[in-house]
Amino acid sequence: MNKILLIIRREYLTRVRKRIFLITTLLAPLSICVITLLPIFLMEHGVEKEKIALYDESGIFAGQMQNKKNVVFRHINTANVPYDSLKKNYSASGFSGILRIPPDFTVDRPDNIEYFSNEQLGMITQEAIADQMNEVLRQNRMKEANISPELMEKLNAPVQIVQTDRTLSTAGTSMALGYIMGFMIYIVMLTYGLMVMRGVMEEKTNRIAEVIVSSVRPFQLMMGKIIGIALVGLTQFLIWIILSGIILSFLKGFYSSDVSQLQNISSISGQTGEQNMPEMANFIVDLDKLPLGLIAFGFIFFFLGGYLLYASIFAAIGAAAGEEGDQSLTFIATVPIILSIIIMMSVLNQPNSKLAIITSLIPFCSPVIMVGRLPFVPPLWQIILSASLLIAGFILCVWLAGKIYRTGILMYGKKITLSEMAKWLRY
Amino acid sequence: MSFLVLDEVVKNYATTRALDRVSFEVQPQTIFGMLGPNGAGKTTAIRIITTILAADGGKILFNGELLSQRHSEHMGYMPEERGLYKKMKVWEQLVYLAQLKGMNARDAKRKVFEWMEKFNIRDWWNKKVEELSKGMSQKVQFIATVVHNPKLIILDEPFSGLDPINSNLIQDEIEELRKNGSTIIFSTHRMEQVEEICESIVLINKGKIILNGNVKDIRHQFKKNEFSIHYNGVEPTLPSDRFPVIRKMDHELVVKIEDRSSSTDLMRELVKEQVEVSSFTELLPSLNEIFIQQVEEKNNE
Numbered sequence: 001m002n003k004i005l006l007i008i009r010r011e012y013l014t015r016v017r018k019r020i021f022l023i024t025t026l027l028a029p030l031s032i033c034v035i036t037l038l039p040i041f042l043m044e045h046g047v048e049k050e051k052i053a054l055y056d057e058s059g060i061f062a063g064q065m066q067n068k069k070n071v072v073f074r075h076i077n078t079a080n081v082p083y084d085s086l087k088k089n090y091s092a093s094g095f096s097g098i099l100r101i102p103p104d105f106t107v108d109r110p111d112n113i114e115y116f117s118n119e120q121l122g123m124i125t126q127e128a129i130a131d132q133m134n135e136v137l138r139q140n141r142m143k144e145a146n147i148s149p150e151l152m153e154k155l156n157a158p159v160q161i162v163q164t165d166r167t168l169s170t171a172g173t174s175m176a177l178g179y180i181m182g183f184m185i186y187i188v189m190l191t192y193g194l195m196v197m198r199g200v201m202e203e204k205t206n207r208i209a210e211v212i213v214s215s216v217r218p219f220q221l222m223m224g225k226i227i228g229i230a231l232v233g234l235t236q237f238l239i240w241i242i243l244s245g246i247i248l249s250f251l252k253g254f255y256s257s258d259v260s261q262l263q264n265i266s267s268i269s270g271q272t273g274e275q276n277m278p279e280m281a282n283f284i285v286d287l288d289k290l291p292l293g294l295i296a297f298g299f300i301f302f303f304l305g306g307y308l309l310y311a312s313i314f315a316a317i318g319a320a321a322g323e324e325g326d327q328s329l330t331f332i333a334t335v336p337i338i339l340s341i342i343i344m345m346s347v348l349n350q351p352n353s354k355l356a357i358i359t360s361l362i363p364f365c366s367p368v369i370m371v372g373r374l375p376f377v378p379p380l381w382q383i384i385l386s387a388s389l390l391i392a393g394f395i396l397c398v399w400l401a402g403k404i405y406r407t408g409i410l411m412y413g414k415k416i417t418l419s420e421m422a423k424w425l426r427y
Numbered sequence: 428m429s430f431l432v433l434d435e436v437v438k439n440y441a442t443t444r445a446l447d448r449v450s451f452e453v454q455p456q457t458i459f460g461m462l463g464p465n466g467a468g469k470t471t472a473i474r475i476i477t478t479i480l481a482a483d484g485g486k487i488l489f490n491g492e493l494l495s496q497r498h499s500e501h502m503g504y505m506p507e508e509r510g511l512y513k514k515m516k517v518w519e520q521l522v523y524l525a526q527l528k529g530m531n532a533r534d535a536k537r538k539v540f541e542w543m544e545k546f547n548i549r550d551w552w553n554k555k556v557e558e559l560s561k562g563m564s565q566k567v568q569f570i571a572t573v574v575h576n577p578k579l580i581i582l583d584e585p586f587s588g589l590d591p592i593n594s595n596l597i598q599d600e601i602e603e604l605r606k607n608g609s610t611i612i613f614s615t616h617r618m619e620q621v622e623e624i625c626e627s628i629v630l631i632n633k634g635k636i637i638l639n640g641n642v643k644d645i646r647h648q649f650k651k652n653e654f655s656i657h658y659n660g661v662e663p664t665l666p667s668d669r670f671p672v673i674r675k676m677d678h679e680l681v682v683k684i685e686d687r688s689s690s691t692d693l694m695r696e697l698v699k700e701q702v703e704v705s706s707f708t709e710l711l712p713s714l715n716e717i718f719i720q721q722v723e724e725k726n727n728e
Contacts, residue, residue, distance in 0.1 A: 006523065006527060007527075010523055014512075014514065014515065202513075205510075206511065206512060207508040207509050208509075208510050208511055208512055210479070210506040210508060210509070211504065211506060211524065211571065212524075212527065213479050214477040214478070214479055214502065214504040214506075215499055215527035215528050216527055217496065218479075410474070410479070412508055
């Protein structure tokens, strides 16, 4: 159909050519990156090295404290340097503070360590210090109890739950991915849906609609607009996918040592040594374990299905409302979209609950919720059923919306009620 | 053969009947007026002809063929409520609308520029519609209606909001299009224009046709046998049983001729009275009078 292509082309070009399109396309991922990655980056790399004077009068920690990424310990010879004089000039010697272990400190009652500084001790530093000291104390206690390190390892051997078909360890990553994707669908359905609505309202208030529908069928005009705007969205997505590919490879390079280390560990022992690795590296490693093809396909399918469903509802609302300012009917479409994202939040915590299964089958919320569940790899029958119901749902919505649209777009100067819209379905 | 035939066309909206067995014919290469008060069903009839709406009953023939969507390419429609995409450039908009009417891009561009040349708005081709004055955008709308050289042109209140210059321009253009082979339907309230340009009319009220035919015939059909006589000198006296005087003005009498007599009788009487007559004209009712009278009559029924 040649004419619907003309409409799609116009809808697409007029939007993509606008400067605002370029700006939002480039700025949106940039701001998301900054918001999500900056704190992680700062936490791991923005920390200054703290030099700490270790004033150990008990002699227990002598030579045992190891330097860490962000903390460096210097042993102070307690025989030569009196504590009071250190207190006076620690800062001039480049120390952030003094960690004093009093002479009466014992392994059994480790509760009288002092930290002296006129600066607040940071969380991370404090944790690093405590971890170090605990480790030293543990070694000492083991020695006292005559426990060899080999025995200790035996005693400490942790339980291993290995799920045979997929690894439990990806849960965190699945949740993050599900959240990001569900949220994207939510944003897209809302913003592009509203874009369709505004486009329809523009045609109605500009009084161009009647001229156009004397050349093409109203349904072609409506679908042309919906598809044209979908292509705008896909263009935006394509740019985003390319951008995030670039960012991801940048991150992979950035964390390359951690990633390869993780991959080695998991390939040797079949388990991941997550504890000491940065979150980002975990995320990247886990991503490779998920069925990314299925997730990407599902994402695009549910994006298109959900978009078509809601865009047609928005188009019908735009055609009915028309005259400027009268957007009170918008809630019909916005409420279910917003509800979906709220439900998704709790579904992500229990991706196989009854709520999750039921809501991911309902076409009005499945685009958000099923996509949120995809990284948890729900049973195939659920995905297929949900997809089929979504197809049926949007065909029904497009059909009904077409009827309302057809009448609404030619109706001027009248306040339209819901019951009126219901009447148009019978025209 | 009639160019357009409406035969017993019916259209219902949920509870109201918008068109009730409407039938009329439009001859090719004529200008046809569709009249009626607001809400009479004119716009519904036009939307059915332009294939925007489907009729619930009856049939429509377009150039001898049963009307279908594909005929819309041979029609140009300027609705009463008309507008353009504000953010689009003038030429892009016109080319787009022409393409929707089935023209290819190259022909559309050529024709658009021809028409813009003709209407003296060639310099505006690259402007956005929102930058145009009202008169300018009316010209653009008219070009959009006729650029694809339609066989049937439908204009709904084409002169509403037009300044006299544009109004004349478009009136001339309509006449030229007719000469070049187009058939034109236009709907309006302004009767004096209908009398001036239309050959035939149809008068619709409450979804029904109450008058249909040639403008001259209709005016004769509703004539009241009144004659205006201009004279010099003394006021003549006429037998009031046969020629009652309706109005008297300065050296003018309006006289009704009763059924038994004819205009020849009246002239004979005037000659007999030795009246110096400077003009003798039959007064035909204006379409406006007929329109109001007919609509009121039907509404009182």
